[in-house]
Amino acid sequence: MRRDVRGDIMDAAERVFADLGFDGATTRAIAVEAGVNLGLIHYHFQSKEALFEQVVARHASQVNDRRRGLLHAVLGSGTVTLEAILDALMRPTIELSAGDGQHYSRIIVQIASGTDERSVDLTSRNFDAIAQEFIAALQEHVEGLDRENAVWAYMNAISVGMLMIARTGRVGVLSDGLCDEESTEASIQRVVRYLAAGTRALAGVD
Amino acid sequence: MRRDVRGDIMDAAERVFADLGFDGATTRAIAVEAGVNLGLIHYHFQSKEALFEQVVARHASQVNDRRRGLLHAVLGSGTVTLEAILDALMRPTIELSAGDGQHYSRIIVQIASGTDERSVDLTSRNFDAIAQEFIAALQEHVEGLDRENAVWAYMNAISVGMLMIARTGRVGVLSDGLCDEESTEASIQRVVRYLAAGTRALAGVD
DNA sequence: GTCTATAGTTCGATAGAC
DNA sequence: GTCTATCGAACTATAGAC
Incomplete structure (x- = not known):
């Protein structure tokens, strides 16, 4: 070899x-x-810039394929729950960040939170399409959720996910280590529960 | 002058x-x-580093004073609602980011999401104390919310707040501008509603 | 494809005149 | 306090030998 x-x-x-x-x-x-x-x-x-872009794209398409696969499986099933949609959105990134994708994850956090042209551009190129699929699914399957609130529900979920996968160690600091002894599966279930409740609270407002 | x-x-x-x-x-x-x-x-x-630290500290103490003032007003009132606590946490940063604090806000996002030593250190120095006050308030006034979930509720709120005040323009892109025509007050009320529902969902789990 | 060597900038920081 | 001038180091990128 x-x-x-x-x-x-x-x-x-x-x-x-x-x-x-x-x-x-x-x-x-x-x-x-x-x-x-x-x-x-x-x-x-x-160039350094081209290397950076290829490093980002390498795993982004893989994560998005996994998200899309899970989402389509959910949408093709008999009963589509909000929790299942959010699980399809969050699970691939969270699991990746807990494994060998920890470095990729921290790079994604950088470009997702950046306002410079490179960050905004890379985020759009890699995540606009998948974002629209999830926003449409949210709007379709959550009673009373209009497009505007579906976008906010998506963004809030991504926001929570970004600081989770950043693994800044902040939850550990603030909880004296209490929040560090948790399985990936438990993390996903807790965050999905949180995001689902928040999303439902956005639906049906006047 | x-x-x-x-x-x-x-x-x-x-x-x-x-x-x-x-x-x-x-x-x-x-x-x-x-x-x-x-x-x-x-x-x-x-040095460049010392300049950076002073730029961060200048407004951080001011924001935290405002948060603390609002929180104590809430805690001193007859009925303490979760919504009021979250409003006290989110309002100062969101209002600042909508005004002349837009640049400071984007710097805070950088250090809050960064894993390098400078970011982690600056975040701890400027926000550990206020974080513990809000975590304690959440645990105290949300029935069934233990310390671990109170920390997660705080972190999730901060996460959503960070990408809001980053103003990456992403909600505008994903909604074709639909989400850009909103008042600061409406933004605060929507996010507080979202976070309150999510936080309650974390309480009383088994 | 892989190496050495270096061009050409730009950086943070400082010395010293005023 | 404010300026000019510059040091020494680091950077991205490339040219050319192998």
Whole structure:
């Protein structure tokens, strides 16, 4: 098995970008982390910006495919519950962030919360389509939820998800470690319960 | 009225840090934005890092004082509702982000979602105390809400608040502008309704 | 494809004149 | 306090040998 330099660079870039952000990261640090020569990064990816975009896109499509698959399974079933829709939205990202996708997750948080052109653009390119599918599903299956509130319900769910997968350690600090001993499954169930109740509260308002 | 160079630098730094992040911002760009000489930044603030910390601290204490004042007013009243507690938590930041605090707000989002040492440290220094006050209030006044779920209720509220005050324009994109024509008061009432329902859903679980 | 070497900028910070 | 000038280090990116 020969070495996959391109893949090694992307793996290393994922870790370094996650830790230091786009501006804080340097191609040199990525080269060291990957154990490759600096010149190879620019040979394989042309620019730091292009490398960043490919690191984001690599897992985003995979997460969205998983979300879409779960959503369609839910919509194709007999009884469509709000909880099942929200589970399909949240589960793939949360599970990924608990496994080997921790670095990718922290990068997504950066671009989802950023207002610079690169962040806004990357978020749109990678998540607009899937967002519209979930917004439509929410509006369709929650009685009294109009399009405006469906968008807010989606955004609120994403917001809660972003700080969950960021894993800043803040819940641990504020709870003296109490909130750190929880299984991924329990986390998903708790957040889905929370988001479902909030979403229903947005429906049927006057 | 003589010129307040120190204040001008902080105002400019607030705008530049908000737009470009700590690493993306440069002391030179801040100097140009402030209309002052580059050397003055290091004379008045010693380092870029110290300038950043002072920019954050300047408004954080003010926001937290406002939150604390509202919270104590609520707790001192006859009937303490969950909605009133959440209003006290969310209102100061949302109102500030809608006014002249838009740049400060985007900086707070950066440090609240960051996992680097500077972000985690600044978040703790500026928000641990007020967080514990609200967590205690939630636990005290929501029937069946234990400490662990009170921490999650607080974190979820903050998470939703962060992406609201980030003003990434994402709700506008996803709703074709539908969600952009809303008053600050309506925004606060909608989000409080959402968070209150979610928080109650966390209470009394087994 | 992979390496060395370096071009060409730009950065944070400071020294020293005024 | 405010300025000019600059140091020394770090950066992205590329040219050219192998």
